Amino acid sequence: MPRSVPTEDTAPRGEPGDYEEIAVPNKLLTKIGPGHGANQAAIDRADQIVERMKGVYEARLQTELENLLAEYEEMRASKNFNLDDLHDKVHEIRGEAGTFGYDLVSDIGKLLCEMLAPIGEVRPNDDRAIHTHIKAMHTVVAQKVTGAGPEVAKQIVRGLTTIVDQSKA
Amino acid sequence: MAYNLEYLQVQLIEDNRNMRALVKAMLNALGMKDVRDYANGKQALDAIQDFTPDLIITDWMMSPVDGLEYTRFIRGDVDSPDIFTPVILMTGHTEKWRIITARDAGVNELLAKPISAKTLYDRILAVIEKPRPFVRTKSFFGPCRRRVNWKEYMGPERRFRADQQAGLMDFDGDQMDDGIDDVERLLESL
Numbered sequence: 582m583p584r585s586v587p588t589e590d591t592a593p594r595g596e597p598g599d600y601e602e603i604a605v606p607n608k609l610l611t612k613i614g615p616g617h618g619a620n621q622a623a624i625d626r627a628d629q630i631v632e633r634m635k636g637v638y639e640a641r642l643q644t645e646l647e648n649l650l651a652e653y654e655e656m657r658a659s660k661n662f663n664l665d666d667l668h669d670k671v672h673e674i675r676g677e678a679g680t681f682g683y684d685l686v687s688d689i690g691k692l693l694c695e696m697l698a699p700i701g702e703v704r705p706n707d708d709r710a711i712h713t714h715i716k717a718m719h720t721v722v723a724q725k726v727t728g729a730g731p732e733v734a735k736q737i738v739r740g741l742t743t744i745v746d747q748s749k750a
Numbered sequence: 751m752a753y754n755l756e757y758l759q760v761q762l763i764e765d766n767r768n769m770r771a772l773v774k775a776m777l778n779a780l781g782m783k784d785v786r787d788y789a790n791g792k793q794a795l796d797a798i799q800d801f802t803p804d805l806i807i808t809d810w811m812m813s814p815v816d817g818l819e820y821t822r823f824i825r826g827d828v829d830s831p832d833i834f835t836p837v838i839l840m841t842g843h844t845e846k847w848r849i850i851t852a853r854d855a856g857v858n859e860l861l862a863k864p865i866s867a868k869t870l871y872d873r874i875l876a877v878i879e880k881p882r883p884f885v886r887t888k889s890f891f892g893p894c895r896r897r898v899n900w901k902e903y904m905g906p907e908r909r910f911r912a913d914q915q916a917g918l919m920d921f922d923g924d925q926m927d928d929g930i931d932d933v934e935r936l937l938e939s940l
Contacts, residue, residue, distance in 0.1 A: 616753035627867030679864025
C-alpha cells in the first residue's frame with residue numbers, strides 16, 4: 582500500500598451508453614427472515630464484549646507505543662528512517678484505538694499517517710514533528726485519557742494539525 | 751422485531767490478529783454464529799469453495815491477496831460462487847482517492863476504522879435493508895456507485911480543518927518549530 586497519493590486517478594470509468602442496471606434478489610433478507618431496524622440489545626452485547634477486552638488491550642497498546650517510541654529513537658540515532666514500516670504500525674494502532682475509547686490516539690495517529698504519507702526525506706523539523714506525535718500518543722495512553730479528553734488534549738490535537746499542515750507547505 | 755442473523759455465513763478477513771479476534775467477537779455478540787476468519791485474501795480464496803459466504807467483511811491492506819483484490823475476484827472471476835455477495839470493506843484510509851478506488855473495486859459498504867458495535871451493525875443493516883442495484887458497464891461491475899454518499903467516510907479530516915477555520919487555534923508562532931514546542935509544553939500538562 583503506497584503512502585503517497587498517486588499522480589492520477591486510474592479508477593475505471595463507465596462510458597455513456599454502456600450502462601446496464603441489474604436488480605439483485607435480496608438473498609440476505611431471504612435467509613434471515615423478517616425484521617427491521619437496529620437491534621439495540623445486540624449492540625449493547627457487542628459493546629460489553631469490547632469493554633471486557635479493554636484491560637488486555639490497554640496493556641498491549643502501552644507496550645506497542647513504548648516499542649514504537651524506542652524504534653523511532655533508533656531510527657533517529659542511525660539516521661535510517663523506515664517510514665513505510667512506521668506508517669503501517671501507526672495505521673494499525675490508530676485503527677484499533679478508537680474502538681476501545683482511545684479517540685485521541687486515533688486522531689493523533691491519523692494526523693501522523695497524513696504527515697508521513699508524502700515525506701521522502703526526513704528534514705529536521707519532520708523528525709521533531711514525528712517524534713512529538715508518537716510521544717503524544719504514548720502520553721495519552723500513559724495518562725489513560727479516553728474519549729476527546731480535557732481541553733488541553735483538544736489543544737494538542739489542534740497544534741498537531743497545524744504542524745502537519747506546515748509540514749506539507 | 752430484530753433480524754435473526756444466526757445462520758448468516760460470514761467471511762471475516764483481517765491480517766491483524768487482535769483486530770480479527772475483536773471483530774469476530776463483536777459479530778458473534780451481534781448474533782452471527784457462523785463467522786469464519788482468515789488472515790488474508792489468499793486464505794479466504796482457498797476456503798471459499800467449501801464455505802460460500804452470504805456476507806464478506808474484509809480489511810484492505812493485506813498480503814498476499816488484499817481486500818480489494820479479493821473483492822475483484824468475487825465480482826468478476828469465473829470461480830466466484832456468487833458475484834453479488836455483499837462486501838463490507840473495513841479501512842482506516844479515508845482519503846478521497848482511496849475511497850474511489852474501493853468503490854470502483856465493487857465494495858458495497860465502507861466501514862471506517864476505528865469501528866464500533868454500532869457502526870459495524872449499521873453497515874450490516876445497510877446491505878440488508880438498502881441493497882443497491884448492480885451495474886454493468888464496459889469497465890465496471892458492482893453495486894451502483896451513484897447511490898451512496900461516499901464523502902461521509904471522510905468526516906474526521908473535515909473536522910480537523912473545520913476547527914482551524916473556526917479560529918480555534920491559539921499558538922504563538924507560525925513556524926513549525928514553535929508549534930512543536932507548544933505541543934510539547936501542552937503534553938506536560940496532560
